[in-house]
Amino acid sequence: MKTISIKSFIFGLIAIVWVFPFLFLPMLSVATEWSFPAVFPVEWSGTHWQSLFSNSRGLLESVSVSLLLSLGVASLATAFGFVISKMIASHRYRGTWVLFGYFPYILSPVIYAVCLQFYFVWLGLSGSIIGILLGQFILVFPYSVLFFVDYWNERMQAYEQLVTTLGANRWDKYTKILLPMSRGMLGVCFYQCFLISWFEFGFTNFIGVGKVQTLTIKVYQFVLEANPYLAALASCLLLFPPILLLWRKKKSE
Amino acid sequence: MRKSFIQFTGIGLFLSLVLLPILAGILYAFVNSVGMAGGIQTGFTGEYWLKALQNKELYISLGYSFVLALSTLFLSVSLANLLVWFFLRNLTQGLGAYLPYFPLAVPGIVAGFISFQVLSGAGWLARIAFHLGFIASPDQFPSMVQDQYAVGIIFTHTILATPFFMLLLLNLHKSERLAELQSLAETLGANARQRFWRIFVPVLWRSSRSVVLLYFIFLMGSYEIPLLLGRSSPRMISVLIVEKLQRFDLNEIPIAYIYALIYIAFVWSILLIFNPRKSKLA
Numbered sequence: 240m241k242t243i244s245i246k247s248f249i250f251g252l253i254a255i256v257w258v259f260p261f262l263f264l265p266m267l268s269v270a271t272e273w274s275f276p277a278v279f280p281v282e283w284s285g286t287h288w289q290s291l292f293s294n295s296r297g298l299l300e301s302v303s304v305s306l307l308l309s310l311g312v313a314s315l316a317t318a319f320g321f322v323i324s325k326m327i328a329s330h331r332y333r334g335t336w337v338l339f340g341y342f343p344y345i346l347s348p349v350i351y352a353v354c355l356q357f358y359f360v361w362l363g364l365s366g367s368i369i370g371i372l373l374g375q376f377i378l379v380f381p382y383s384v385l386f387f388v389d390y391w392n393e394r395m396q397a398y399e400q401l402v403t404t405l406g407a408n409r410w411d412k413y414t415k416i417l418l419p420m421s422r423g424m425l426g427v428c429f430y431q432c433f434l435i436s437w438f439e440f441g442f443t444n445f446i447g448v449g450k451v452q453t454l455t456i457k458v459y460q461f462v463l464e465a466n467p468y469l470a471a472l473a474s475c476l477l478l479f480p481p482i483l484l485l486w487r488k489k490k491s492e
Numbered sequence: 493m494r495k496s497f498i499q500f501t502g503i504g505l506f507l508s509l510v511l512l513p514i515l516a517g518i519l520y521a522f523v524n525s526v527g528m529a530g531g532i533q534t535g536f537t538g539e540y541w542l543k544a545l546q547n548k549e550l551y552i553s554l555g556y557s558f559v560l561a562l563s564t565l566f567l568s569v570s571l572a573n574l575l576v577w578f579f580l581r582n583l584t585q586g587l588g589a590y591l592p593y594f595p596l597a598v599p600g601i602v603a604g605f606i607s608f609q610v611l612s613g614a615g616w617l618a619r620i621a622f623h624l625g626f627i628a629s630p631d632q633f634p635s636m637v638q639d640q641y642a643v644g645i646i647f648t649h650t651i652l653a654t655p656f657f658m659l660l661l662l663n664l665h666k667s668e669r670l671a672e673l674q675s676l677a678e679t680l681g682a683n684a685r686q687r688f689w690r691i692f693v694p695v696l697w698r699s700s701r702s703v704v705l706l707y708f709i710f711l712m713g714s715y716e717i718p719l720l721l722g723r724s725s726p727r728m729i730s731v732l733i734v735e736k737l738q739r740f741d742l743n744e745i746p747i748a749y750i751y752a753l754i755y756i757a758f759v760w761s762i763l764l765i766f767n768p769r770k771s772k773l774a
Contacts, residue, residue, distance in 0.1 A: 347713025354517025481597030
């Protein structure tokens with residue numbers, strides 16, 4: 240009995256630590272006065288959330304930029320990854336190409352950005368949304384390939400051979416068989432690519448030179464301004480898509 | 493014939509998007525480091541390399557990043573093993589199965605910000621310590637932000653890495669059929685300690701070491717958490733390189749590129765020594 244209660248207590252403590260950000264950040268985002276030694280905010284108000292909708296601190300714009308970038312990067316990476324991984328999966332040097340796919344993740348994204356900065360400046364892409372879109376795509380695309388490469392297993396090849404034998408052309412094969420069959424995997428890959436782009440900070444900060452203000456850049460900017468309330472608000476917005484994913488996962492099971 | 497052409501084009505596109513940017517980036521970093529490109533084109537010179545290699549901050553920063561990554565990895569992998577061992581049922585049933593996903597939903601920059609709010613001298617933990625009567629003012633609280641031993645950085649990374657390893661170990665536990673293996677060992681007379689050290693840990697370690705190695709490299713190059721929670725000296729290698737590049741002194745730029753090249757070489761050496769292709773990665 241005693242062992243069970245100690246185990247439950249420890250598990251409860253771990254649960255609190257893991258869920259803590261989802262309780263602390265909303266609380267901080269509605270606080271207007273919360274100085275030492277108060278454990279909970281002294282004054283509560285919706286002022287900061289109002290500033291989101293009035294866009295007085297550019298937060299609504301940041302949400303739009305982040306959404307645009309993440310949706311664009313996730314769409315491109317998923318589409319390219321799906322098609323190209325199929326070619327890699329059936330190639331005789333598959334192992335080598337897969338190994339190359341890990342290379343961008345071996346370098347830190349910010350060091351990758353440091354090495355590529357010259358080319359972005361040269362192409363006039365530094366500090367532009369298109370530049371960040373391209374940069375994040377280069378970072379996310381290998382992930383999408385690695386995600387799909389094992390998906391093209393013998394079972395999928397057998398399906399392909401079957402529909403080819405039955406007379407389907409390449410277009411029919413994709414639109415009528417492969418894409419409908421892979422809808423679930425495409426969805427998971429899209430969402431994961433979306434989240435990699437949504438969470439990205441180092442590359443965007445360095446190549447975007449502060450001009451492309453995604454939500455992660457906003458959090459950093461508010462931290463530097465010593466404005467924890469708005470930093471918490473921007474953080475809450477960043478947590479929203481992954482929580483939505485968790486909720487959908489729970490609903491689907 | 494047509495199929496192989498399409499495959500060739502696809503793989504060509506993959507290489508141009510994955511390998512070409514890396515090679516181009518490394519090439520530019522090298523050209524800049526020998527004075528052949530950038531703001532101050534002095535002509536070919538090894539002066540910056542000499543200066544960079546003689547600078548202690550590079551070795552301190554690399555060593556600091558290595559030690560922090562290793563400490564975080566040791567803590568998070570050990571914790572993940574212990575949690576899966578003791579709380580397997582809680583973590584695979586009901587709401588408990590969703591718990592490890594919560595910390596994974598927190599971006600690095602937000603995790604750094606929360607730790608800043610919680611672990612600093614006037615942070616949330618210090619406030620609780622004040623109300624419990626442990627401290628009378630913020631300066632009495634041992635701040636874990638921008639501290640000497642990088643407690644804040646290690647703590648934040650550990651909180652984020654532990655659930656990641658737990659999910660990995662939970663999947664491996666299932667795929668390696670550890671429950672059956674342990675039950676067999678128990679039937680043969682193995683006690684809990686023997687099952688943990690002779691079956692649970694070795695089987696999970698063998699299957700997860702390539703991911704652990706990649707995570708170590710990810711930790712070594714981490715940026716946003718040490719940027720918010722680290723001291724100005726020593727700095728983790730990513731923070732040091734970016735800071736050098738963002739300075740107004742043009743002479744510092746080739747040095748920053750050299751540090752980046754040395755970091756890349758360092759990471760490659762680690763990968764070559766602990767070749768992940770020996771295990772399940774490739």
